[in-house]
Amino acid sequence: MNKPNHKALSFLGLAMRAGKLAIGDEGALKAVRSGQARLVVLAEDASDNTRKKFQDKCAHYNVDLVECFDRYELGAAIGKEARVLVAVVDAGFAQKIKSFLVKPSEVEPIEQSRQR
Numbered sequence: 001m002n003k004p005n006h007k008a009l010s011f012l013g014l015a016m017r018a019g020k021l022a023i024g025d026e027g028a029l030k031a032v033r034s035g036q037a038r039l040v041v042l043a044e045d046a047s048d049n050t051r052k053k054f055q056d057k058c059a060h061y062n063v064d065l066v067e068c069f070d071r072y073e074l075g076a077a078i079g080k081e082a083r084v085l086v087a088v089v090d091a092g093f094a095q096k097i098k099s100f101l102v103k104p105s106e107v108e109p110i111e112q113s114r115q116r
Contacts, residue, residue: 008100009069009077011093012041012086016078020090023078025050028087029057037063037087038094043071046084054085063087064094066101 015021022031031037032054040058042051044067051067058065071082078086088094 008097009073011097011100012074012077012088013079015088015090015093015097016086018090018093020088020093021078022087022089023080023083025085028054028085031087031089032057032061032063035061036089037061038091039063039088039098040065041069041074041086041088041097042067043069043074043084045070050084064098066098068101 012021016023022028022037028037028040032040037058040054040063042054042065046054046067054065057063069077071084074086075081075083088097
């Protein structure tokens with residue numbers, strides 16, 4: 001596991017302790033439908049049915065979805081047994097976790113480079 005992903009798992013643990021996560025299928029689905037979810041983290045080893053359901057729900061409700069880690073890494077990060085998905089319900093935690101998971105572009109956008 002590389003260092004940025006390690007930081008993302010650490011922040012998931014902090015979010016759990018702060019009470020800013022909805023855990024499991026039911027909890028995450030409720031958070032997405034109610035508009036509270038800011039980010040859904042889905043384990044890479046989730047079933048095809050769960051993956052499709054949350055890809056569709058997150059697209060419909062405009063919630064960011066990232067697929068990373070396996071169910072054991074995700075569960076260990078939040079102090080639980082294996083977990084397939086969690087929803088982050090705090091915008092600050094969601095932004096910070098996404099920053100560690102999404103690789104920045106190596107190329108600067110054209111608009112920014114022309115402004116200099």
